[in-house]
Amino acid sequence: MAASKRRFKAEIDGHEYTIIGSASDRHMQTVTRMMNEQIEQLKKLAPYLSDQEIATLIAFNAISDQVDKQAELLKMQPDDAKE
Numbered sequence: 001m002a003a004s005k006r007r008f009k010a011e012i013d014g015h016e017y018t019i020i021g022s023a024s025d026r027h028m029q030t031v032t033r034m035m036n037e038q039i040e041q042l043k044k045l046a047p048y049l050s051d052q053e054i055a056t057l058i059a060f061n062a063i064s065d066q067v068d069k070q071a072e073l074l075k076m077q078p079d080d081a082k083e
Contacts, residue, residue, distance in 0.1 A: 013039045013051070 008019045008028040012035050019028060035058065042054045049057075 012036060 005020050005022055008021065008023075008025060010017045010019055010028060010032040012032060021028070023031075038058050038061075039054055042049060042057060
């Protein structure tokens with residue numbers, strides 16, 4: 001059975017978004033806070049970057065973290081499960 005979808009309103013970098021997903025409000029709030037922190041950090045470190053460049057860098061970092069986590073999970077699996 002699929003998890004029920006919920007609507008979550010997030011303010012990211014001053015813009016309102018409605019996000020639909022199955023994650024808890026607490027999860028969505030944490031993601032929103034972390035995104036805003038990363039945006040602010042990038043704006044301070046590289047004020048010349050456009051909003052699109054900042055979004056691209058945050059997406060790249062998120063996917064890089066995902067690849068690292070998947071590699072860690074594969075290392076934890078028994079050898080016969082990797083085939």
